[in-house]
Amino acid sequence: xxxxxLAALLTVIVTGGLxxxxxxxxPDWGDPLSPANASxxxxxxxxxxxxxxxxxxxxxxVLADYRGYDxxxxxxxxxxxxxxILSILGQGKCEEPLAQPVASEQNRERDMITIITCRLVVPxxxxxxxxxxxxxxxxxxxxxxxxxxxxxxxxxxxxxSGLPDALKRMSQERAIFLAGLGVxxxxxxxxxxxxxxxxxxDYEILHKLMGGTGVKARYDSMLIVEIGVxxxxxxxxxxxxxxxxxxxxxxxxx
Amino acid sequence: xxxxxxxxxxxxxxxxxxxxxxxxLFAMIAKNNLIKKLVGxxxxxxxxxxxxxxxxxxxxxxxPILTGHEVPHGGHxxxxxxxxxxxxAKTVTNPIPHVLMLTAIVVGVSTLxxxxxxxxxxxxxxxxxxxxxxxxxxxxxxxx
Amino acid sequence: xxxxxxxxxxxxxxxxxxxxxxxxxxxQSLCLPTVLGSLAxxxxxxxxxxxxxxxxxxxxxxxxxxxxxxxxxxxxxxSIEYRVDAISxxxxxxxxxxGLLNAIYSKVHVVTETPNKVPHYYILYLLLVAGLAGMxxxxxxxxxxxxxxxxxxxxxxxxxxxxxxxxxxxxxxLIMGTIGAxxxxxxxxxxxxxxxxxxxxxxxAALVTLPKxxxxxxxxLILILIGLWIKMAFFPLHGWLPNAYAYSPTATSTLMGPLVxxxxxxxxxxxxxxxxxxxxxxDHLQWTNIIVGLSVIAIVAGSLFALSRSDLRKMLxxxxxxxxxxxxxxxxxxNSIGMTGAIxxxxxxxxxxxxxxxxxGIIITRTGKTELTAFQGLFxxxxxxxxxxxxxxxxxxxxxxxxxxxxKYYLVRGGIEAGQWAYxxxxxxxxxxxxxxxxRLIEMAYFHGGKAYGEEITDKDHEHHHSxxxxxxxxxxxxxxxxxxxxxxxxxxxxxxLLAIGIFNRPIAGWINAALETLNLAQGG
Numbered sequence: 001x002x003x004x005x006l007a008a009l010l011t012v013i014v015t016g017g018l019x020x021x022x023x024x025x026x027p028d029w030g031d032p033l034s035p036a037n038a039s040x041x042x043x044x045x046x047x048x049x050x051x052x053x054x055x056x057x058x059x060x061x062v063l064a065d066y067r068g069y070d071x072x073x074x075x076x077x078x079x080x081x082x083x084x085i086l087s088i089l090g091q092g093k094c095e096e097p098l099a100q101p102v103a104s105e106q107n108r109e110r111d112m113i114t115i116i117t118c119r120l121v122v123p124x125x126x127x128x129x130x131x132x133x134x135x136x137x138x139x140x141x142x143x144x145x146x147x148x149x150x151x152x153x154x155x156x157x158x159x160x161s162g163l164p165d166a167l168k169r170m171s172q173e174r175a176i177f178l179a180g181l182g183v184x185x186x187x188x189x190x191x192x193x194x195x196x197x198x199x200x201x202d203y204e205i206l207h208k209l210m211g212g213t214g215v216k217a218r219y220d221s222m223l224i225v226e227i228g229v230x231x232x233x234x235x236x237x238x239x240x241x242x243x244x245x246x247x248x249x250x251x252x253x254x
Numbered sequence: 255x256x257x258x259x260x261x262x263x264x265x266x267x268x269x270x271x272x273x274x275x276x277x278x279l280f281a282m283i284a285k286n287n288l289i290k291k292l293v294g295x296x297x298x299x300x301x302x303x304x305x306x307x308x309x310x311x312x313x314x315x316x317x318p319i320l321t322g323h324e325v326p327h328g329g330h331x332x333x334x335x336x337x338x339x340x341x342x343a344k345t346v347t348n349p350i351p352h353v354l355m356l357t358a359i360v361v362g363v364s365t366l367x368x369x370x371x372x373x374x375x376x377x378x379x380x381x382x383x384x385x386x387x388x389x390x391x392x393x394x395x396x397x398x
Numbered sequence: 399x400x401x402x403x404x405x406x407x408x409x410x411x412x413x414x415x416x417x418x419x420x421x422x423x424x425x426q427s428l429c430l431p432t433v434l435g436s437l438a439x440x441x442x443x444x445x446x447x448x449x450x451x452x453x454x455x456x457x458x459x460x461x462x463x464x465x466x467x468x469x470x471x472x473x474x475x476x477s478i479e480y481r482v483d484a485i486s487x488x489x490x491x492x493x494x495x496x497g498l499l500n501a502i503y504s505k506v507h508v509v510t511e512t513p514n515k516v517p518h519y520y521i522l523y524l525l526l527v528a529g530l531a532g533m534x535x536x537x538x539x540x541x542x543x544x545x546x547x548x549x550x551x552x553x554x555x556x557x558x559x560x561x562x563x564x565x566x567x568x569x570x571x572l573i574m575g576t577i578g579a580x581x582x583x584x585x586x587x588x589x590x591x592x593x594x595x596x597x598x599x600x601x602x603a604a605l606v607t608l609p610k611x612x613x614x615x616x617x618x619l620i621l622i623l624i625g626l627w628i629k630m631a632f633f634p635l636h637g638w639l640p641n642a643y644a645y646s647p648t649a650t651s652t653l654m655g656p657l658v659x660x661x662x663x664x665x666x667x668x669x670x671x672x673x674x675x676x677x678x679x680x681d682h683l684q685w686t687n688i689i690v691g692l693s694v695i696a697i698v699a700g701s702l703f704a705l706s707r708s709d710l711r712k713m714l715x716x717x718x719x720x721x722x723x724x725x726x727x728x729x730x731x732x733n734s735i736g737m738t739g740a741i742x743x744x745x746x747x748x749x750x751x752x753x754x755x756x757x758x759g760i761i762i763t764r765t766g767k768t769e770l771t772a773f774q775g776l777f778x779x780x781x782x783x784x785x786x787x788x789x790x791x792x793x794x795x796x797x798x799x800x801x802x803x804x805x806k807y808y809l810v811r812g813g814i815e816a817g818q819w820a821y822x823x824x825x826x827x828x829x830x831x832x833x834x835x836x837x838r839l840i841e842m843a844y845f846h847g848g849k850a851y852g853e854e855i856t857d858k859d860h861e862h863h864h865s866x867x868x869x870x871x872x873x874x875x876x877x878x879x880x881x882x883x884x885x886x887x888x889x890x891x892x893x894x895x896l897l898a899i900g901i902f903n904r905p906i907a908g909w910i911n912a913a914l915e916t917l918n919l920a921q922g923g
Contacts, residue, residue, distance in 0.1 A: 008284035016276040022617035023272065026591055028264040032312035032344040035604075039594020040469045042350055043343040044476055048467075050320055058318040058349040059356070066477045067353055069461040073532070073544045074357045076412065080525050080548060081364030083419070084555030085371040087518035088565075139319065144360060173423055180419030187412055193463075200405045202463025240367045247374055275584075282573055295576055302584055309591050350596075354540055358583065361547045365576055368551055372558050372569045379562040388566060 054219045055137045063142070064222040068201045071225070072186050074144075075232050079183050082236035083176070089248030090172075110161060118160040125153040133230045134223070143226035147233025154238040163246055170238055172250060178235040185228030189221055267308035275301035288373045288383045292366065299362040303355050310351035318349035400450055404459040404480045406443035407490055408532050410436045411497075411524040418524070422517040429520045433501050436524060440531070441494035448487035452909065456916065457482045458537075475597040481537035481672075484913040485741055488906070489534045489664050492748050495895075496656050497527040499888035503756055504649030506882065507763070511647040512559050519559065519649075526552040526653065530661045539586045539673065540596045542665065543579065546629065549661075550575045553654055557646040567641035574638040578628030585621035588614050589673075598673045605674065610682050619679070622669055630662035630722055633696030640715040648759045651711065656752035659718055660744045663725045667741065670729065671917040680732040690818050693727030696720065697824040701831040708769050710758045713835065714751070717794070720828055721747045727821050728809045736812025738910045739805055742903070746793065746801035749895050753790035756889040757783055760881055776843040782886055784843055786893035791836035793896045796829045801899035808907065 027034035036042065045058055045066070055061040063071050129149035136142030158166035170178075190201040198205040203221035204214035212220075242250060262269070274297055281294025320341070373383065380388045414436025422429045451457050459480035466473040482490070501523070512519050529549030536542050554575070558568035590596060592614055593604035605615065624635075631639040639659075643651045670679045680686065700720025707713040725747070728740030760783050765772045777784045793802035806825060813822040899906065 005284045008280050011283060012276045012280045015279065016272055018617055018620065019272045019275070020269070022588065022614040023265055023268040025612055025614040026265060026268055026588075029267045029308055030311045030313040032315065034309075034591070036309050036350075036591045036594045037312055037348045038343070040467070040474050041476060041595050041600075042348045044467055044474075045349055046318070046343045046346045047340050056320040056322075058320065058346070059352045062349050062353045063356060065462060066464060067462075067541075069478045070353075070357055070538075070541050070544055073541070073548055074360050076525060076528075077361050077364045077544065077548055077551060079419075080522065080551045080555070081367045083518050083521050084368045084551055084558075087512075087515050087522065087555050088368070088371045088375055088558045090515070090518070140317075144356065176419055176423060180416050183412075184416045184420065187409060187416065191409070191413070194402060194405070199402075199460055199463045200409065201461055204463060244367070244370055244374065247378065248371075279577070282577060288569065291573055295573065298580060299576070302580055302587070305584065306587055309587065350590075354596075357540075357544055361544065364551060365547070365572070368554055369569070369572050369576075372554065372565060372572060375558060375565045376569060379565060392563065392566065 052215060052218070053222070054215050055222060057137055057139065059140075060136050060142055060222065060226075064225055065203065065218055068190075068203075068225065071229070072183075072190065072201070075183055075186055075229050078232055078236045079179050082179055082239045085240055085243050086172070086176070089243050090250075114160045118156055122153045122156060125149055125156070129153065129230075133226055136226055137219070137222065143229025144233055146226075147230035148237055150230065150234035151237025151241075154234070155241045158238075158241065158245070163242060163250070166238070167242065167250060170235070172239070172242070175235040175239045175242075179232045179239070182228045182230070182232030182235070185231065186225045189225055189228070267304065267311075271301045271305040271308065274304065286385045288376060288385065292369050292373065295369065296362070296366060299358070299365075303358055303362075306351045306355050306358070310348035312344060312347055315345050315347045318347045318352065320346070400446060401459070403443045403446040403450065404457060404482055404535060405461070407440050407447065407494060407535065408528050410439040410443065411528040411531075415521045415524040415528070418517050418521050422520070426516055429517050430501075430505060433520050433524060434498070437494065437498040437501055437527065440527070441491070441498045444487075444490040444494040444531070447482055448484075448491050451482055451484050451487045455483075456913075472603070474595060474600050475537075478536065478538040478541050479597065480535045481599070482535055483916065484909040486534050486664070486668075488741075488745055488909070489661065490531055492745055493527065493531050493534065493657055493661065496748060496752050496892075497523075497653065499891060500649065500653045500752070500756075503759075503885050503888040504652060505884050507648040507759070511649070515559060519556070519647075522552040522556050523649070523653065525549075526556065530657050533661055533665055537598050538596055539589065539598055539601065540583075543583050543586060546579050546582065549658070550579060550629075553650070553658065556650040556654070557642050560647040560650065561645050563641070564645035564647075567638070567645050571638040571642045574628055574635070578625045578635075581621045581625030581628070583625075585618045585625060588618035588621065592618075598668075602673055602675055605678065610678065616683070619669075619674055619683075623666065626662050626666045626669070627726075630659045630666070630726075631719055632722055632726055633692065633699055633719060636696075636700075636719045636722075639719060640712055643715045643718070644709065644711040648763070652752065652755040652759060655714065655718060655755045656748040659722055660725075660748045663722065663729070663740070663744055666726070667729050667737070671737075671914070676918050686730055686732045686816070686818075689730040690727045690816075690821050693723040693730065694820045694824040696723030696726065697828045701828040705831050705835060708771075710762065710768055710770060710772065711755075713770070714754055714758060717754075717832070717835075718751060721751070724805075724809060724825065724828070727818075727824075728812060731812045731816040731818060731821070733812055733815050734911060734914050735808055735815055737914055738907050739808030739810075739812050741910050742801075742808055742907060743805035745906070746805045746896065746899050749892055749899060750790050750793050750802060753786055753889060753892040753896060754794070756885070756892065757787040757790065760885055760889065764881060770839065771842070773839045773842040780881070783881065783889070786886075786889045787843070788840060789893040789896055791840060793900070795833045795836055799900045800896050801903065802896070804900055804903040804907075 045062055049058060049061045050056060053061045053065055129146045132141040132149060133143055133146030154166050154170050157169065193202045193205050194200050196205045196208055203218045206221050207214050207217035210217055210220055278294045278298030278301060282291050282298060285291050285294060376388065377383055380391050382388055414432050417432050418429055447457060460477065461479060462477040464477040466475050508516055508519050526549050529545045529552065532545040533542055533549065536545065554568050554572050557571065558565045589601055592608060593601050595601055595604060628635045643655055697720050700716050700723055704713050704716035704720060707716060725740045725743050728736045728743065761772050762768055789800060793800035796802045796806040806829065810822050810825055813825065
């Protein structure tokens with residue numbers, strides 16, 4: 001056995017032993033009275049959050065409002081990932097000649113059945129994605145899920161009619177712009193709250209702009225930030241696919 | 255025996271998560287192939303997600319989306335007025351771990367994406383994904 | 399307006415990054431002004447926050463505008479909040495200042511080392527600064543994880559953007575960093591399962607009521623510590639650091655070298671004092687001897703590795719490893735002087751490393767050499783650069799009036815008070831090694847007149863042999879000092895800050911001490 005494997009085995013046994021040892025101290029699985037489940041925080045979210053946000057989906061309420069700052073940085077994580085991938089693999093100055101010649105586009109035969117099916121399916125995916133984004137307040141869903149679906153519709157185009165075709169619809173520049181726009185929508189909502197004299201991301205004050213009550217303003221702002229999230233996620237998911245599938249050349253593809 | 259089984263089942267998810275996590279950790283440290291390391295990383299992160307989601311489970315509870323048909327709860331939590339009766343917190347799953355794990359999933363995907371990009375760049379440079387081969391090539395051309 | 403200062407520190411770089419993403423790709427000339435502008439706002443806000451902390455004590459800033467909720471068991475936080483005390487205020491000022499100065503310094507490097515990717519580079523750079531500042535300021539254990547990942551992801555990319563060797567180093571960093579961050583996340587999970595909250599103040603309040611010998615809380619502390627140790631490159635876990643910093647682009651290493659490890663040390667201190675509490679960590683657990691012992695090994699090993707390297711940047715990276723040992727050891731001495739020393743050293747080490755990395759960056763760009771011998775005869779050719787270098791070197795060795803002396807003074811006093819003689823010995827040993835390393839470089843720079851500049855770069859074989867007193871009368875090559883002021887000025891300012899931190903050591907230590915007292919680590923306690 002190699003020394004590296006031995007060291008890894010040792011690490012794993014020690015860490016695993018430590019974690020198993022601690023497990024005996026944890027509350028039972030599914031115990032509604034465990035400290036985490038019966039905590040004031042969790043009870044507060046379950047009992048009170050709907051009254052002050054009007055959002056029945058507690059996960060959305062906590063995600064987009066109470067912990068909205070976390071979610072903003074979650075969007076930024078996606079944004080960083082996309083830009084990081086572009087800066088690592090993207091068309092910067094290539095120091096090395098590419099390992100293999102680019103497969104020429106024309107040689108590849110496109111199957112009509114897949115293209116037509118894709119044409120039929122893509123709009124349905126996109127409409128469903130919009131539904132998922134908009135319905136995040138009432139059902140599982142929201143910006144991340146919907147954004148991934150929107151991104152996947154572009155990936156489907158890239159899979160069936162080739163990456164250049166998809167890039168025509170969503171070029172690299174446009175994708176970065178949309179990703180930045182998404183973060184801007186989210187952080188900008190927070191900034192507007194600040195401009196109106198409250199703390200960052202305190203949506204309640206936005207009723208001055210949007211009308212209605214503070215509760216309604218929170219409800220609506222959550223949708224706005226979810227849309228921002230969806231923009232970023234959609235653009236970056238496509239970028240990740242486009243860059244990784246073409247080794248950063250943004251042509252050819254799988 | 256029964257006592258032992260109860261003990262095992264009561265914390266079943268926690269045992270499983272530790273085992274999964276250790277599989278992932280071993281792969282991350284010991285595997286020679288960069289992609290296998292990343293597969294290990296995925297298992298490792300998913301194990302943590304399993305752990306967190308297990309925290310929030312309540313037996314016989316609904317999903318944390320309120321429908322208006324929740325079991326009311328007699329007690330008072332706040333002194334303010336409320337239109338709706340209080341919900342019995344035992345009947346709704348704890349939403350916090352789900353929120354946290356949404357974030358962790360996103361972070362996991364992002365890390366994996368960046369990792370794959372770096373692995374691809376390594377492959378472009380060294381024409382290999384095996385760590386020992388790459389290190390041998392690094393040793394050969396040490397002054398780059 | 400002043401109550402919005404804490405958030406401005408974070409969102410100014412964030413909006414800068416967004417602005418570059420929206421406009422910078424089309425108009426590249428906008429990138430640098432945006433970076434400088436947003437970091438200047440961030441820096442001003444950090445200073446403003448710090449002054450406010452001095453005036454009125456700990457500053458809390460509530461995001462999303464949810465007030466703390468009252469229950470029969472007391473107040474608890476339902477959203478994320480910021481908490482700035484004098485310690486985090488100082489660290490924030492250091493982060494913003496290093497970010498700003500480095501952006502000025504690396505203006506040329508970014509364009510030459512990463513052509514075609516300038517906007518990408520600056521976006522990641524700003525987000526790295528935002529992530530580091532966010533880690534320092536947040537009072538939410540899970541939010542800290544998200545920000546750790548922001549700064550990690552951007553630093554993976556900022557490293558991998560460099561040479562081909564950097565890509566491999568970045569991969570190793572990514573694997574290690576993910577293990578570290580995941581361990582941290584797991585530790586937070588264990589805390590959450592026992593306390594049911596994520597706000598650090600609330601976790602602490604809940605932990606106090608729990609039985610002290612609960613194994614899962616001990617495991618949570620171990621997991622968090624190991625996770626942070628990986629991220630801060632504490633000795634046996636330092637494997638990722640030297641290559642990642644040595645092969646990355648100049649602007650990356652000058653930003654990450656001073657900041658990333660130090661912010662992680664601050665986070666560790668934060669975890670120890672305000673999350674677990676000094677009473678639990680020091681009095682109940684009695685791990686002081688073990689961890690200070692580990693730090694002794696880290697200091698000795700880091701110093702010896704540094705002594706054995708002939709590559710300038712590699713040497714500096716191992717010095718960072720040794721300095722991490724100083725701070726971890728100082729923080730775990732379990733008395734307030736040691737803790738003061740560790741926190742003071744966070745500041746002084748950040749500025750020392752920053753100055754040294756900038757000097758080395760200038761020397762490497764001007765002479766084209768990365769070995770220690772690049773220093774030969776440099777004092778005559780680059781007097782300004784070498785002045786900055788001398789101050790930083792004296793500070794690394796620990797001579798007054800530089801800040802390095804005072805941080806070592808507090809650390810040694812803390813070590814004596816705690817009776818950790820091995821730690822005191824390791825500090826002195828490391829100072830000795832630093833003296834050997836830096837006096838050798840200073841001697842080379844002052845007395846080895848060296849050859850003319852042109853010879854040195856054309857004649858690569860001569861890099862390794864140099865003889866004492868050769869060609870002392872050779873004409874100094876004036877062209878070498880033609881370093882742009884955009885590089886020299888930040889370097890000199892950082893060097894001046896070394897003196898300033900040293901001269902104002904009493905007030906700084908006083909602020910730190912006052913903040914420690916509110917965290918139940920009183921003087922002499």
